[in-house]
Amino acid sequence: MKRAELVSHIHERRSFLCVGLDPELSKLPPHLLDTADPVFEFNRQIIDATRDYCVAYKPNLAFFEAMGPSGWVSFERTVNHIGKSHFIIADAKRGDIGNTSRMYADAFYNRYGCDAVTVAPYMGEDSLSPFLETPEKWAVVLALTSNKGSDNFQRLQLSTNEPLWETVLRQTATWGTPENTMFVVGATHPDAFRRVREIVPDHFLLVPGVGAQGGDLAGTCRYGLNRETGLLINSSRGIIYADNSVHFAEKAAEEARKLQSEMAAFL
Amino acid sequence: MKRAELVSHIHERRSFLCVGLDPELSKLPPHLLDTADPVFEFNRQIIDATRDYCVAYKPNLAFFEAMGPSGWVSFERTVNHIGKSHFIIADAKRGDIGNTSRMYADAFYNRYGCDAVTVAPYMGEDSLSPFLETPEKWAVVLALTSNKGSDNFQRLQLSTNEPLWETVLRQTATWGTPENTMFVVGATHPDAFRRVREIVPDHFLLVPGVGAQGGDLAGTCRYGLNRETGLLINSSRGIIYADNSVHFAEKAAEEARKLQSEMAAFL
Numbered sequence: 444m445k446r447a448e449l450v451s452h453i454h455e456r457r458s459f460l461c462v463g464l465d466p467e468l469s470k471l472p473p474h475l476l477d478t479a480d481p482v483f484e485f486n487r488q489i490i491d492a493t494r495d496y497c498v499a500y501k502p503n504l505a506f507f508e509a510m511g512p513s514g515w516v517s518f519e520r521t522v523n524h525i526g527k528s529h530f531i532i533a534d535a536k537r538g539d540i541g542n543t544s545r546m547y548a549d550a551f552y553n554r555y556g557c558d559a560v561t562v563a564p565y566m567g568e569d570s571l572s573p574f575l576e577t578p579e580k581w582a583v584v585l586a587l588t589s590n591k592g593s594d595n596f597q598r599l600q601l602s603t604n605e606p607l608w609e610t611v612l613r614q615t616a617t618w619g620t621p622e623n624t625m626f627v628v629g630a631t632h633p634d635a636f637r638r639v640r641e642i643v644p645d646h647f648l649l650v651p652g653v654g655a656q657g658g659d660l661a662g663t664c665r666y667g668l669n670r671e672t673g674l675l676i677n678s679s680r681g682i683i684y685a686d687n688s689v690h691f692a693e694k695a696a697e698e699a700r701k702l703q704s705e706m707a708a709f710l
Numbered sequence: 711m712k713r714a715e716l717v718s719h720i721h722e723r724r725s726f727l728c729v730g731l732d733p734e735l736s737k738l739p740p741h742l743l744d745t746a747d748p749v750f751e752f753n754r755q756i757i758d759a760t761r762d763y764c765v766a767y768k769p770n771l772a773f774f775e776a777m778g779p780s781g782w783v784s785f786e787r788t789v790n791h792i793g794k795s796h797f798i799i800a801d802a803k804r805g806d807i808g809n810t811s812r813m814y815a816d817a818f819y820n821r822y823g824c825d826a827v828t829v830a831p832y833m834g835e836d837s838l839s840p841f842l843e844t845p846e847k848w849a850v851v852l853a854l855t856s857n858k859g860s861d862n863f864q865r866l867q868l869s870t871n872e873p874l875w876e877t878v879l880r881q882t883a884t885w886g887t888p889e890n891t892m893f894v895v896g897a898t899h900p901d902a903f904r905r906v907r908e909i910v911p912d913h914f915l916l917v918p919g920v921g922a923q924g925g926d927l928a929g930t931c932r933y934g935l936n937r938e939t940g941l942l943i944n945s946s947r948g949i950i951y952a953d954n955s956v957h958f959a960e961k962a963a964e965e966a967r968k969l970q971s972e973m974a975a976f977l
Contacts, residue, residue, distance in 0.1 A: 592833050
C-alpha cells in the first residue's frame with residue numbers, strides 16, 4: 444500500500460488504529476474450538492467487527508507459528524480475509540544476513556501479500572535493505588520498544604552522547620524513505636516522542652503498548668502526530684480479548700470504536 | 711541436549727562442525743524437483759551424507775518459511791530426520807516482548823523439538839529470558855555477526871568506552887549460564903575472538919561466516935577454542951551447494967569431511 448492511500452484511509456475512517464491479532468488457542472472463546480480452523484474463525488469475526496474502526500491489522504506471527512504448519516494456513520487465510528482495504532503488518536521481528544532477509548521479505552510481501560514486516564535493526568543495513576526494495580512494501584524498524592527490556596540496550600548511551608535507539612532511528616531513516624520505512628516506538632515512553640519527531644518528522648510510527656502494557660494515547664499523540672498523522676497506534680489484547688463469550692466480536696468492536704472516537708478527536 | 715552430551719559428540723566425532731541447511735528451491739539439484747517434497751528430500755540426503763562429520767545442524771527458517779505452510783512441514787520432517795544424535799539450531803533470529811517470545815520458544819523447543827534458537831538481543835532481557843527457561847534448551851544470542859552491517863550498530867562505541875557487541879555479550883551472559891546460552895560471533899572478525907574469550911571464557915560460540923562469507927577457520931580457532939572446545943563452526947553453502955548434480959550428497963560429504971579433518975587437528 445502507498446503512503447497516500449494509508450493517509451486517505453485514516454481521514455476517511457477518522458482513525459489511526461491498528462488491531463493486533465495475537466490468536467492464542469487457550470484464550471479463544473471456547474465455542475470456537477469446535478470449528479475447523481478456530482484461529483481463522485476468531486480472526487475473521489474480529490476483522491469483520493472492527494474493520495470500520497481501524498486502518499491496519501498486525502498479525503503477530505509467533506501466535507501462528509506456535510500452531511505448527513496449520514498456523515501458517517490460518518495466517519494466509521487471515522491476510523486474505525483482511526484484503527486490500529487495510530494496511531497489513533506481519534509482526535515477525537525478522538532480520539538476518541542479506542540473502543536470508545531477502546527470503547523473509549519474499550515470504551511476507553509476495554507469498555502472503557502483507558504490506559509491511561517488523562524488523563530488528565541489530566544486524567545493520569544489509570539485513571534491512573532487502574525489506575526496502577519492493578515498491579509499496581514497508582520495513583517497520585524497531586527503535587524504542589514498549590517492553591522493560593528496552594532499557595537494557597536501546598537506551599545505552601553512546602560515545603556520541605546519544606542513546607542507541609536515537610542513532611538507530613537516525614541511521615536507518617537514511618536507508619529508506621518515509622514511503623517505505625516506519626519505526627516502532629512504544630507508547631510506554633511518551634517522553635520520547637518529542638525527540639523522535641526531531642529526528643524523523645515525516646515517518647509513520649507504529650506504536651504498541653497502549654492498553655494492556657499501560658501506554659497512554661494522549662501522551663503519544665501530543666508529540667507523535669505529524670502533518671499526515673504519522674501514527675499507527677496498536678492495540679491487541681485490549682480489543683481481541685475484551686470478552687470471551689459468544690459476544691466477543693461485538694465487544695471487540697466496542698473497544699475498537701472507543702479508541703477510534705478518542706483518535707478522531709486528535710485528527 | 712545437555713552441554714556434556716554436545717561436548718562428548720565433539721570428542722567422538724573429532725568435529726565441531728555445524729551444517730547449515732538453507733534449502734533454496736532454485737539452487738536444488740534439478741532431479742529432486744520431481745519428488746513430493748524436494749526440500750525435505752534434499753535435506754535428508756545432505757543429512758545422511760554428512761552426519762558422521764558434524765555435531766550440529768542449523769536449519770535456516772527463512773528458506774522454509776518462503777515455501778509457505780508446506781515449508782514448515784518440510785522443516786518438521788527435517789528436524790525429525792536429524793534425530794537426537796545432533797544438536798539442532800533453529801536459525802530464526804527471533805526476539806519480541808515476553809509473552810510473544812514465549813510462543814516462539816514453545817514452537818521451536820516443544821512443537822518442533824529443536825535444541826536451540828538464534829535470538830536477536832535488541833529488545834533486552836524480557837525478550838530473551840523465555841528462551842532460557844526450558845531445561846536442555848538453548849538461546850543462541852547474536853553478539854557480533856558475520857555480515858558487513860555488523861559495523862552499523864554492533865561496533866558502535868558506548869560511553870563506557872566499549873563497543874555495543876561487547877556489552878551485549880557481557881550483559882546477556884548474566885541472564886543465562888554456559889549450559890543454556892551460546893553466542894553468535896562471525897568468523898569474519900577473527901581479531902574479536904580474543905576479546906570474546908576474555909568476556910565469556912566458558913560459553914559455546916556459534917561461528918558463521920567460514921566459507922562463502924570469507925571467514926577463516928584457523929584464525930577463529932586460535933583464540934576461540936576453550937577447554938571444552940566451545941565452538942560450533944557453521945558452514946552452509948560451501949557444503950550443501952558444493953555440487954548440483956545427482957552426486958550432490960557425496961560432494962557435500964566430501965566438503966564436510968574436509969572441514970572435519972581440519973577441525974580434528976585443532977582438538
